[in-house]
Amino acid sequence: MAVTDQSLTQTDCADCPIRHRAVCARCESDELSRLEAIKYYRTYEAGQTVIWSGDRMDFVASVVEGIATLSQTMEDGRTQMVGLLLPSDFVGRPGRETAAYDVTATTSLTMCCFRKKPFEEMMMRTPHIGQRLLEMTLDELDAAREWMLLLGRKTAREKIASLLAIIARRDASLKFAPMQGRIVFDLPLTREAMADYLGLTLETVSRQMSALKRDGVIVLEGKRHVTVPDFDRLLSETGDDNDGGMPA
Amino acid sequence: MAVTDQSLTQTDCADCPIRHRAVCARCESDELSRLEAIKYYRTYEAGQTVIWSGDRMDFVASVVEGIATLSQTMEDGRTQMVGLLLPSDFVGRPGRETAAYDVTATTSLTMCCFRKKPFEEMMMRTPHIGQRLLEMTLDELDAAREWMLLLGRKTAREKIASLLAIIARRDASLKFAPMQGRIVFDLPLTREAMADYLGLTLETVSRQMSALKRDGVIVLEGKRHVTVPDFDRLLSETGDDNDGGMPA
DNA sequence: CGCAGAATTGATACATCTCAAGCTGGGTGG
DNA sequence: CCACCCAGCTTGAGATGTATCAATTCTGCG
Numbered sequence: 001m002a003v004t005d006q007s008l009t010q011t012d013c014a015d016c017p018i019r020h021r022a023v024c025a026r027c028e029s030d031e032l033s034r035l036e037a038i039k040y041y042r043t044y045e046a047g048q049t050v051i052w053s054g055d056r057m058d059f060v061a062s063v064v065e066g067i068a069t070l071s072q073t074m075e076d077g078r079t080q081m082v083g084l085l086l087p088s089d090f091v092g093r094p095g096r097e098t099a100a101y102d103v104t105a106t107t108s109l110t111m112c113c114f115r116k117k118p119f120e121e122m123m124m125r126t127p128h129i130g131q132r133l134l135e136m137t138l139d140e141l142d143a144a145r146e147w148m149l150l151l152g153r154k155t156a157r158e159k160i161a162s163l164l165a166i167i168a169r170r171d172a173s174l175k176f177a178p179m180q181g182r183i184v185f186d187l188p189l190t191r192e193a194m195a196d197y198l199g200l201t202l203e204t205v206s207r208q209m210s211a212l213k214r215d216g217v218i219v220l221e222g223k224r225h226v227t228v229p230d231f232d233r234l235l236s237e238t239g240d241d242n243d244g245g246m247p248a
Numbered sequence: 249m250a251v252t253d254q255s256l257t258q259t260d261c262a263d264c265p266i267r268h269r270a271v272c273a274r275c276e277s278d279e280l281s282r283l284e285a286i287k288y289y290r291t292y293e294a295g296q297t298v299i300w301s302g303d304r305m306d307f308v309a310s311v312v313e314g315i316a317t318l319s320q321t322m323e324d325g326r327t328q329m330v331g332l333l334l335p336s337d338f339v340g341r342p343g344r345e346t347a348a349y350d351v352t353a354t355t356s357l358t359m360c361c362f363r364k365k366p367f368e369e370m371m372m373r374t375p376h377i378g379q380r381l382l383e384m385t386l387d388e389l390d391a392a393r394e395w396m397l398l399l400g401r402k403t404a405r406e407k408i409a410s411l412l413a414i415i416a417r418r419d420a421s422l423k424f425a426p427m428q429g430r431i432v433f434d435l436p437l438t439r440e441a442m443a444d445y446l447g448l449t450l451e452t453v454s455r456q457m458s459a460l461k462r463d464g465v466i467v468l469e470g471k472r473h474v475t476v477p478d479f480d481r482l483l484s485e486t487g488d489d490n491d492g493g494m495p496a
Numbered sequence: 497c498g499c500a501g502a503a504t505t506g507a508t509a510c511a512t513c514t515c516a517a518g519c520t521g522g523g524t525g526g
Numbered sequence: 527c528c529a530c531c532c533a534g535c536t537t538g539a540g541a542t543g544t545a546t547c548a549a550t551t552c553t554g555c556g
Contacts, residue, residue: 438533438535439534439536440535451537454536454537455537457535458536471534471535
């Protein structure tokens, strides 16, 4: 919760918490030091807008700490989240002048930024960066397609269960906790942000959270602290294949 | 309509219709000839399944001619299309063993295939391929995010109008026709495929097509041949920003 | 304490789904 | 050459899930 001074100032890449997962993951130490020379940190408070869609964007960045969202808004105000950015995720597109989406910090946020020009030049000379970026982009594309199934075909209850499962998984992977039985985590999103993620209204999100609580699938303490007594039970509510076992 | 012998047999890369847009777009002639050595063509009939999700996939490929779809199916049969593959689009993921989605030919289809192993080896030695693949993947990710807005927030009528606009644009770009005024094209998708694309039922697709027809936004001859008398009118039905003009 | 933002809950409206019946056009076999 | 058939499509009537509008109720915080 507390933002340390560390996270507000330049950190040595060697000590970076996302060193092995971010766009720089495959860099050798000499490549890393060249990156180190052009990087700078920026921080944002919860709720702050990092950039508006259509604005000129002269940097790209990695999320170091905190959570941000990508979203699109229609003229009449309908908005759809199209990306959830967690530590190590990459923001911005090399070769693009303006932001294609609104980027918003949902928690306090630290990003490791590179001005676009120098970064693009480094990409040309450092295949490791482009390779890693390709890998990350393919992963994001897979996630986007999973998300499309959710948006197009799942019921409200399945959508909520799926989102909780996604967050639980991510949280467990940070804590190296096993993904079964009892799981405990904090929701990093407001009901409204959940609604924008899921293509629902905030009222429907609230109702379905209450329903899952009533049915014992989850236990809530306060609005944000979630306990999942039985993760498999939660999975069975997502509508996804959850037997997984039995190879043919 | 008629599939020529040409398209069923090996074609010289220099004569390839997707030469300048596919994953090989940036290759120099020596790189191209190495690709040429490992490529082979495969063709499928309309309706045929190219590969099932979960099946072993030992090749990657470019669509040369025709249209294919990527889709996901839930246990109970609900299906969502997650990709529409047009000529020059790339299928498969380097480094992945099994297919993540069902791939289906919706028209007769010709693909230019590479066995995965040799292709991956070439990617290591040929930065141009990885660079182009990154670019294409980023484009697909943008398209997926546009699609997410459609799935999550648009009405049935807006969804249909958006799909028609997408197909009209693609068609016009192939014919170098201007994107305004009267547009004519053929729908390459059945009502059911449209429904799977849009996260609707086929009945709703049919009703909204009828409504757009009744309102004069489109004219139908038969079920597949579409005339759009006024493209701007169609755009205004998509819910997207359509003034576009006025830079601030 | 009391306010403001966040969340819950209720009543009702409405868009889309579901189930069901019929239509259409092109191919086929008698 | 006609009758039939079938997949693809349209249309209708009613059910249902989610949105909308409107009160409350929480919760953290100045």
